[in-house]
Amino acid sequence: NIRNLGMEKVAMTVDFPCKYASSGCEVTLRYTHKTEHEETCEFRPYSCPCPGASCKWQGTLDAVMPHLMTAHKSITNLQGEDIVFLATDINLPGAVDWVMMQSCYGHHFMLVLEKQEKLDGHQQFFAIVQLIGTRKQAENFAYRLELNGPKRRLTWEATPRSIHEGVSSAIMNSDCMVFDSAIAHMFADKGNLGINVTVSMCNCS
Amino acid sequence: NIRNLGMEKVAMTVDFPCKYASSGCEVTLRYTHKTEHEETCEFRPYSCPCPGASCKWQGTLDAVMPHLMTAHKSITNLQGEDIVFLATDINLPGAVDWVMMQSCYGHHFMLVLEKQEKLDGHQQFFAIVQLIGTRKQAENFAYRLELNGPKRRLTWEATPRSIHEGVSSAIMNSDCMVFDSAIAHMFADKGNLGINVTVSMCNCS
Ligand SMILES: [Zn+2]
Ligand SMILES: [Zn+2]
Ligand SMILES: [Zn+2]
Ligand SMILES: [Zn+2]
Incomplete structure (x- = not known):
């Protein structure tokens, strides 16, 4: 030594x-x-923001949206600051990801709902929003996720992640909306879960 | 047979x-x-609403507050619709209950924060509000629990439980604010967690 x-x-x-x-x-x-x-480093290449890491694409920020629109055509894209992210068949077994795009304020946001299954069968859901943009740009926005049920409401508000950092560390640290399957069923309708997503500009940074 | x-x-x-x-x-x-x-049945006797079931007291609804004030003197009581429920030392090991009383609209509410520890060491927190009153009276109110952190907020809104039904089934079914220790630490300050509690009247029933 x-x-x-x-x-x-x-x-x-x-x-x-x-x-x-x-x-x-x-x-x-x-x-x-x-x-x-x-x-x-802002010059580090961007990876494909789709959860699950099955797509190995990397490129510049400008190339992310064209990549999503060609390689991930099936992702729904809704316009507006206030939309409903409908996750269908949340009772599907095993680990599942639901993804949607939301466009507003001239930017694109990717909404991710991830279901994880522990070894003991216990299920947890994680919902989060990431901006197709830099960390600095993400600081200018806030998002709100809302589950609305009969006389019940669960709300999570935070700054969107940048796709440059991704969502996996936030999910691992519960720095997102976290709920178990009992809550998912309480707010779901026939196995479909609607999450109200509102993006707003903020002057907070 | x-x-x-x-x-x-x-x-x-x-x-x-x-x-x-x-x-x-x-x-x-x-x-x-x-x-x-x-x-x-509204004539069924009321049990002591303190979580943990160590107190075996039973009696009429009218006798609940006098019981709490004599047998559970150490419970803090705050006046007002909008108060902060401060749970100290949330890192204490094992299962722990925090309890506080909130008085407003001529009624008394009991705030409960319960920490459960799974066999694998995973911790979960459950926060809920119950009215010292009947189920019918509880229907006239709504409560909001709010965790506020740096650019993050978690909110749960629901109808208070009546102490006649108690909170244990709601906790078991996750029909309350549920969060894990990562979220607790994110919102806590030096091991103390402040939960904003707002009670309001509603015309919803
Ligand atoms: Zn560099
Ligand atoms: Zn891709
Ligand atoms: Zn009867
Ligand atoms: Zn008692």
């Missing part, structure tokens, strides 16, 4: 270019901050 | 008095509907 103190010293004091320099990033950083920057 | 058809026939056609007749109930019913009625 011999440490190369000479090289370590170089690494501590020399600035390295970001790994996305060839895509346009001009940032140079100490080695210790390189990974941290690259994780959120 | 000899059936007493004679007696069965009597049971099917004769009306029985409700078991709370001596407390004032004048209802008589067919045997098959007796249990169903007695479950919700």
Whole structure:
């Protein structure tokens, strides 16, 4: 376990270019901050925002919507700030994802409802909204998800995620609307669950 | 397995008095509907509404508040339609109940936050409001529970339960505000969780 103190010293004091320099990033950083920057570097390519990770597409932000419209034609797209995201057959067994697009304020948002099944059969639902845009752009918006039932209402309000960071870490940390199958059935009608989605502009950042 | 058809026939056609007749109930019913009625009979004695079932007190509705004020002196009571229910030390291990009273509109409401711990260590929180009153009186109110965090809000709105039915079945069916420990920590401040509670009158029944 011999440490190369000479090289370590170089690494501590020399600035390295970001790994996305060839895509346009001009940032140079100490080695210790390189990974941290690259994780959120705006020149990092965008991955396909569809949940489930079966699509391996990557590209620039401008290319995301054309990709969705050609490779994921079946995704419904609704216009307006206030729409209903209807998830059908929520009783389907196993892990299932429901996806919809919502367009308003000149931007496109992707609504995701994910059902996970634990080993003991316990089911959990996660609903979240992500902007087809940068993190900075996402800060200008807020979204509200609402489940409306007989004399009951569950509401979750938050800032949309950017598709650059994706939704998987938010789902893992319950930083989204979370509910179990008892609540899903309480608000569903014949196995179909309608989620009211409202996107608004905010001056909060 | 000899059936007493004679007696069965009597049971099917004769009306029985409700078991709370001596407390004032004048209802008589067919045997098959007796249990169903007695479950919700307004003359059934009230149990102590404190969660956990350690207190075995029973009595009339009028006697509930005096019981709480003498036998459960430590419960905080706040006045007003819009208060903050502060649950301290939500990281305490194991199953824990937090209880508070809220008085408004000439009625008393009991706020309950219950933490359950599954065998696998997974924690769930359940928050709910019950009226010190009858089911019929409860129908005249609505309550809203709100968790407010940095650019995030979780809201649950529903009709309060009556203490006559209690909160345990609602908690079991997730018919209340349900959240896990990740969400609790997101909204908590130094282990203390503030829940905004608003009670309103409604003309909904
Ligand atoms: Zn960079
Ligand atoms: Zn794709
Ligand atoms: Zn009765
Ligand atoms: Zn008691």
